[in-house]
Amino acid sequence: MFRGRNSVIIGIAVLLGIFVVFLTNAYFSGIAERQQRQVEQLKLVQVLVATQPLAFGTVLTAQNTKLVGWPASSLPAGVFRTSIGVVDNPRGPRVALRPIAVGEPILSSKISGSDGRASISDLLPQGMRAIAVRVNDVTGVGGLVTPGDVVDVLLTRQMDGDGAGRDDKTTDILLEKIRVIAIDQRADESKTEPKVAKTATLEVDPVSAQKLALAQSVGTLSLALRNVTSIEDGANMTITQGDLGSGWRSRRAQSPALADLPPGFYSEAPAPRAHASRPSLPPRPSGPTVEIVRGTKPTVYEVKRHGS
Numbered sequence: 001m002f003r004g005r006n007s008v009i010i011g012i013a014v015l016l017g018i019f020v021v022f023l024t025n026a027y028f029s030g031i032a033e034r035q036q037r038q039v040e041q042l043k044l045v046q047v048l049v050a051t052q053p054l055a056f057g058t059v060l061t062a063q064n065t066k067l068v069g070w071p072a073s074s075l076p077a078g079v080f081r082t083s084i085g086v087v088d089n090p091r092g093p094r095v096a097l098r099p100i101a102v103g104e105p106i107l108s109s110k111i112s113g114s115d116g117r118a119s120i121s122d123l124l125p126q127g128m129r130a131i132a133v134r135v136n137d138v139t140g141v142g143g144l145v146t147p148g149d150v151v152d153v154l155l156t157r158q159m160d161g162d163g164a165g166r167d168d169k170t171t172d173i174l175l176e177k178i179r180v181i182a183i184d185q186r187a188d189e190s191k192t193e194p195k196v197a198k199t200a201t202l203e204v205d206p207v208s209a210q211k212l213a214l215a216q217s218v219g220t221l222s223l224a225l226r227n228v229t230s231i232e233d234g235a236n237m238t239i240t241q242g243d244l245g246s247g248w249r250s251r252r253a254q255s256p257a258l259a260d261l262p263p264g265f266y267s268e269a270p271a272p273r274a275h276a277s278r279p280s281l282p283p284r285p286s287g288p289t290v291e292i293v294r295g296t297k298p299t300v301y302e303v304k305r306h307g308s
Contacts, residue, residue, distance in 0.1 A: 044069030047105050048080040054100040059093045060086055065106060078108040086111070129209045130181060132199045133221050143196040149180045150228045153202070153212070157219030159240065171239045174215055177226070179203045 047070035054064060065087060070079075080086050086094055086106065098110045124130055133153070137143060145151060153175040159168040182201035200223060204212065215221055 043072045045072045049105050050100045054096040058096045079105045131209045132201045135200050137196045152176045152224040154222040155215045155219050173236050
């Protein structure tokens with residue numbers, strides 16, 4: 001009896017020992033995996049960074065760039081792991097196309113191509129186009145638009161239709177959330193001082209480039225500066241001269257029929273002229289009459305029949 005009880009106790013002890021060994025092995029395996037992940041996260045690779053502020057057009061040299069250790073798990077896209085092809089470029093050193101801060105990695109999207117030219121084409125993402133539009137001190141927001149800003153493009157043109165006059169115009173929002181990549185010949189985003197320009201170069205897709213080219217020939221383009229972080233679309237509607245006065249809005253609000261009409265399609269008809277009322281004539285007698293003249297004034301009397 002005691003021998004059987006001892007066998008049970010020994011079996012339970014063996015099972016508990018196996019369970020403890022399993023838990024211990026899992027615990028230390030988890031620690032080893034965490035340490036391995038930490039080692040991988042702390043693994044550093046060589047990355048080319050700026051050692052001084054680099055403005056637009058600054059030539060990249062061995063004096064303003066260097067290779068430093070950077071965590072391999074957080075490498076930005078487009079970094080350079082060597083200075084070859086950047087500083088030691090056989091076709092000439094490359095230049096900065098956008099401001100680069102001290103310690104910031106040199107990215108391929110922020111420097112010129114291998115030919116070393118600071119070209120606007122290097123700033124364009126794949127599939128995008130650059131097109132210049134004419135602006136002045138008014139249509140260009142008083143010179144406050146600078147490279148890197150985001151604008152809406154407005155088109156003002158002659159109103160269509162047979163009843164439209166020479167002075168009847170409409171304004172539409174042609175394009176929204178368009179990035180400005182250059183003002184005149186200036187593409188440096190670090191230059192933020194106001195400048196009255198003659199042209200603004202915009203980054204658009206091919207279809208929008210066609211729209212802008214056509215719009216410049218049919219009307220006047222204006223830029224509306226917007227917050228670069230604003231992502232919502234504005235109220236896109238056609239504005240006519242009728243929308244500039246309060247009288248038009250009150251008439252539309254009072255009349256359901258006018259409220260359904262788009263702006264610019266209603267004009268109040270002139271009030272009809274009042275016609276002079278004609279003097280009423282006395283009723284004509286239905287029977288025989290006799291006319292008696294007293295002086296110069298004739299008087300007509302109706303002669304009644306006998307018995308009537």
